[in-house]
Amino acid sequence: MMPPDEQGNPPNGPREPRSDRWSDLDRPPLNAAALRRALVREGGLWSGVEVVQRTGSTNTDLVALAAAGKAAEGTVLVAEEQNAGRGRLDRSWTAPARSGLFFSVLLRPAEVPIARWGWLPLLTGVAVATGLARAAGVNTALKWPNDLLVTVGDEERKAGGILAERAGEDAVVIGIGLNVTLREDELPVPTAASLALAGARTTDRDTLLRAVLRSLEDWYGRWRAAGGDPAASGLQDTYAAGCATLGRLVRAELPGDRSITGEAVAIDGDGRLVLATEEGVQEPVGAGDIVHLRPA
Template identity: 75%
Template sequence: MTPPDAPSNRWSDLDRPPLNTTALRRGLLRPGALWTSLDVVEETGSTNTDLAARAASANPPAEGAVLVAEVQNAGRGRLDRVWTAPPRSGLFLSVHLTPTDVPVEHWGWLPLLTGVAAATGLARAAGVDMALKWPNDLLVTVDGVERKAGGILAERAGDGVVVGLGINVSLRADELPAPTAGSLALAEAVSLDRETLLRAVLRSLEQWYGEWRAAGGDAARSGLQAAYAAGCATLDRTVRAELPGGRSVVGQAVAIDGDGRLVLSTGDGLQQPVSAGDIVHLRGAAGGLV
């Protein structure tokens, strides 16, 4: 018989109770809603990998499928970075979206849209000021310093997109995966209840996705472009963009354009849009290097 305090016991950490799948379904799955199914698994490698495989299969799930894991042992971020966290210490989920009525050239807004939705939902439910680091990080402030508390990964799958979201909720300082990481707990959130936070994020995502889709994917007309710019900690700062192919560009981040690209004003007076790359905040609003 497994001892009650064994690490594999789902009740071994009473400060981190398991998610209640029945309650989550009752609160999120309703006629006419975006969310059509919600599954919680005890452990998996990556919710994005799992849901993307289902989406690309001969029998894909309906739009609005949600897959949540209590722990991921092979979670992925951008550039194949590993995302690790103790069991039940965060929110690790992926959603399946098929905006087939939106021109494909606008689909690049989906990770930015998810960032706005997550930041909005978490700010309301957790009482923590969230900021966005272009293109896909969620930041909190811990002891006056910006820290990464979440990340987003969007991947094409079948006829749609699978968007993954990882958020550090209750991680303590000695559990952080990197010195630049943070969590809602360390940012003194008023609530660390994962079910409350998950519902808030998914409801916010449903709202923003619906408005963006109703505008035909037009980020300006839906208000998404302005909302992202308003919450983006990257703007008005000097940054280094580490681009594919080993190149890098240093400049001031001055705008998010209509395609979701970060526009840099470089030393030669030119403005250069960046569509992909790793961004390092060099100086500016409190936070130093991020």
């Protein structure tokens, strides 16, 4: 009689599902050591890359580390799985383990006036879109202020999002969630998507993470060198060129149960979305949910 295998399954009996890190070979784990070798270098932005198997929220963890003085600028915290991931307005963000990229970075833009820090989520969107175009051949559009859109068939769908949080007086934590290999039957809502569904030429998460972080280092360096000036750094024009919201009829759902409907005509120097209303008024929107409306 043959003995049980190393998982304790009888040789010819029912097999218990494996729950170790290799249980889904279509979704291999990230290689933390290789990521550190590729990204952490003398004079570069990234000072450390840590990969954890599971956590509630990488943003929450990194904000706490920064507040305790235990994280330097350029710290990158990646989770293979998040069970309390957050988007804007404290919305939840969940996905199967190793099906996406869920990570946060710590930035300390001391050279930039705080009034310009509001550009950081938009800068991150440009960096992610640029990195994905290079590495995966995916055309990623930006929905103001923080959504990453891809096209599946002829439909725009959300594949990722960005969340920026202050970490004390001198730091910002930027969280990025990106669906990579989610299948249609795994999507949380029909309007969601993944890079795989959008036809990405690679879904290797190590490759994608390196590309996104290198792009973010490049754009952050340009913006910081320009003192946070979005025009001088090229950020304002580049964001506008990739923004799927501009030129659309939209509804801005604002705090206090107010809403404004109008055509999105510009991104102003403060990173606000400018709406042209039917009354002929141009109104900047600095915070709120944006709903893309079908043309009348």
